[in-house]
Amino acid sequence: MEITGAQPGYFDLEYYRRIQRIVGSWMELDEISSDDQPPAEVAEECRALLLHEARLIDRHQLDDWLDLFTDDAAYWLPADASQLDPASTVSWEFNDRRRMEERVERILTGKAYSQIPPTRTTHCYTNIELLAVSENEVHALCNFILNTHRPKGGRLLSGWNGFILRCEEGRWLIELKRVNLLDADAPQGNLSFFL
Amino acid sequence: MLKEAAKNSVTYAEHVYDDYFGEGRVHRALYTDAEIFKHEMLRLFGSTWIYVAHESEIPDAGDFVTRRMGLRSVIVTRDLDGDLHVLFNRCSHRGATLCREESGNAKVFTCPYHAWSFGHDGGCRGRPLPKGFGASTDDFPYDLSKADHVESYRGFIFAAIDTKLSLKEHLGGAAEKLDEWLDRNPGSDLVVQNGSMPFEMRTNWKCVYDNAADGYHVPFSHESLLRMLSARYGNVDIAYYEGDFDALPLLVKDLGNGHTMLDQRPLMHADSAWERQHVLPGRESIWSKLNEDLGEEEALKLLNGSTGSGMNLNIFPNLMIIGNQIQVLEPVSVNETIVRWYSTSLTNVPPEINAVRMRMQEDFPSFGEVDDTANFEACQIGLEEIPEAEWVHIGRHMDSRLGETDTDGFWKEPVSTDLHARAYWQAWRTIMESNEGGKA
Incomplete structure (x- = not known):
């Protein structure tokens, strides 16, 4: 099978350093002045992108969900709550675009027993804050409440997300979704869906 | 008298599990019976070598991690001489969880309740207001209880509360x-x-x-x-x-x-x-x-x-x-x-x-x-x-x-x-x- 548009080579040490710098800047963020905020029109598009992203997961439209990400995207679910270096720390998931596609394909085989039936989710994104980095790059932070249901009981997850959003040919896409679970370092149940 | 009674209460009951095993089969109760689980936590995890930590997790003197031996919370420590100890994480005083962190470096472990403190080997190092302790309780077990057997094989630290085998004998092949x-x-x-x-x-x-x-x-x-x-x-x-x-x-x-x-x-x-x-x-x-x-x-x-x-x-x-x-x-x-x-x-x-x-x-x-x-x-x-x-x-x-x-x-x-x-x-x-x- 063709690797659809993915650039398989971008997870190197320089990439980890860059992503760590960005996550670090989110942790130290103070007030976001009006100068640091994107223009109203861009802000509106970015907010709409986040809500669209949440809705597609909740509707199990995973192929469409993948279309919201760049070719050099990452989905990151750390297993620590201290922003440790991903070059020397294991995460629950640190997927490049190819790994995201593989996980979607695995679920769609109909033989992924951890997702039979699929985990039902309700994503609520709140406290959305936007930070304009350049004309084509916006960082978005939000809190989330994520209710999940499985036949033998569900769990209520929460935390905050950090997104790197990038404008490519006039369309805003997600370059990074980092999901910071409140209890990322605590024992977790079934996380085989996308949070 | 009291001492003997207390000792007997933690003596393992004699169990025979013949009815739970047959040719090429085991009984479901071994997975579902809470009494058998209790016996496993006491006996199995109390009288064979249990893996607790890796030495690289506690490389320096005073380093510790908290782990479990069955349901028992334990503190795995490295003392100032580099020796390893596996202490029951329970203050000898009233039973409070002594160390409440997952890892770190400590000079002593001090209980947050009445500030009794303990060394890396579990020895009781301090009890505030010492005049209040007298001869009547001189024989009280003030030191922390601990796993008597602690050995490491190529960095893998195991502990046993009660075993006749050395770690090497236990590991065998x-x-x-x-x-x-x-x-x-x-x-x-x-x-x-x-x-x-x-x-x-x-x-x-x-x-x-x-x-x-x-x-x-x-x-x-x-x-x-x-x-x-x-x-x-x-x-x-x-x-x-x-x-x-x-x-x-x-x-x-x-x-x-x-x-x-x-x-x-x-x-x-x-x-x-x-x-x-x-x-x-x-x-x-x-x-x-x-x-x-x-x-x-x-x-x-x-x-x-x-x-x-x-x-x-x-x-x-x-x-x-x-x-x-x-x-x-x-x-x-x-x-x-x-x-x-x-x-x-x-x-x-x-x-x-x-x-x-x-x-x-x-x-x-x-x-x-x-x-x-x-x-x-x-x-x-x-x-x-x-x-x-x-x-x-x-x-x-x-x-x-x-x-x-x-x-x-x-x-x-x-x-x-x-x-x-x-x-x-x-x-x-x-x-x-x-x-x-x-x-x-």
Whole structure:
């Protein structure tokens, strides 16, 4: 099978350093002045992108969900709550675009027993804050409440997300979704869906 | 009088489990009966060697981590002389949890309740307002209780509350297999300071352990992984699990004392394990960087040494080594278990190698462990809900006469055997039915 548009080579040490710098800047963020905020029109598009992203997961439209990400995207679910270096720390998931596609394909085989039936989710994104980095790059932070249901009981997850959003040919896409679970370092149940 | 009574209350009851075992089968109650679970936590996890931590987690004097021996919270410490101790994490005064942190470095451990303090060896170092203590309680056990036996084998720290065996005797054949696992990278030491993934599951701990050298489930439980891989990449990774996979040079070994191994090295490492392996994030960029820096031959040698070991080495009752990870079983209740996957790295290798190891160690948990967990939980449901169906089958290859003694002297059987389950249940009975020792 063709690797659809993915650039398989971008997870190197320089990439980890860059992503760590960005996550670090989110942790130290103070007030976001009006100068640091994107223009109203861009802000509106970015907010709409986040809500669209949440809705597609909740509707199990995973192929469409993948279309919201760049070719050099990452989905990151750390297993620590201290922003440790991903070059020397294991995460629950640190997927490049190819790994995201593989996980979607695995679920769609109909033989992924951890997702039979699929985990039902309700994503609520709140406290959305936007930070304009350049004309084509916006960082978005939000809190989330994520209710999940499985036949033998569900769990209520929460935390905050950090997104790197990038404008490519006039369309805003997600370059990074980092999901910071409140209890990322605590024992977790079934996380085989996308949070 | 009181002392004797207190002692008797922790003497292990004599148990005989004859009714729970038959030819190639074990009874469901072993997985569902809360009384048996209580006995396991007291007896099994109280009178054999239990893996508690790796020395690289507490490299310096005063370092500690808190862990569990069955349900007992323990503090694993390194004292100022470098000696290791495994202390019960319970203040000798009123019983409060003494250390409430997962790891750190401490001069003394001070109880937050009345500030009694204890050294790295558990000795009581201070009790505020000392004039209040007199002769009547001079014989009170002021020092912390602890595991009397603490030994380390090549960095793996084990503790036992009550055993007659040395660690080396207990490990038996598992020690040389652990050597093989550790000696894949000459000149590098193993480091266990790279985070962990603690999976919580609603199942008895033995539903997990049953699977630890179960080559039978692979193409069925992991069909989604195998289908996705072969659709994308063809014959890679564990794609050899198809058809009559018992005919392949894969095997399960009985290493004695309940320890076992599933060995996939003859196929996984037949050529380059790295080249055969499922792609991972950063594979191409890091491979080409290492080729540039070290040359192709040296790069491939390092990458092969950090690719999944092809061994599932199980040290009864709570340690399972898989790929490059150290998996530790933490029973919580009769139907709740935490399986913690500790990630590992190496000293004296380029940082790219350890970065590859991190992404590789996210691979099987994400694509495989999740489906295994679904099946472990499904087993528990079936065992709990249907009392009329009493037995669990562990009889594969009992009669096929395909087993033989391997060149290393250990008994081996084809990969779909239940040899692992039969071997560990035998060790389970030996410990659980023994009348020896018997004081916690």
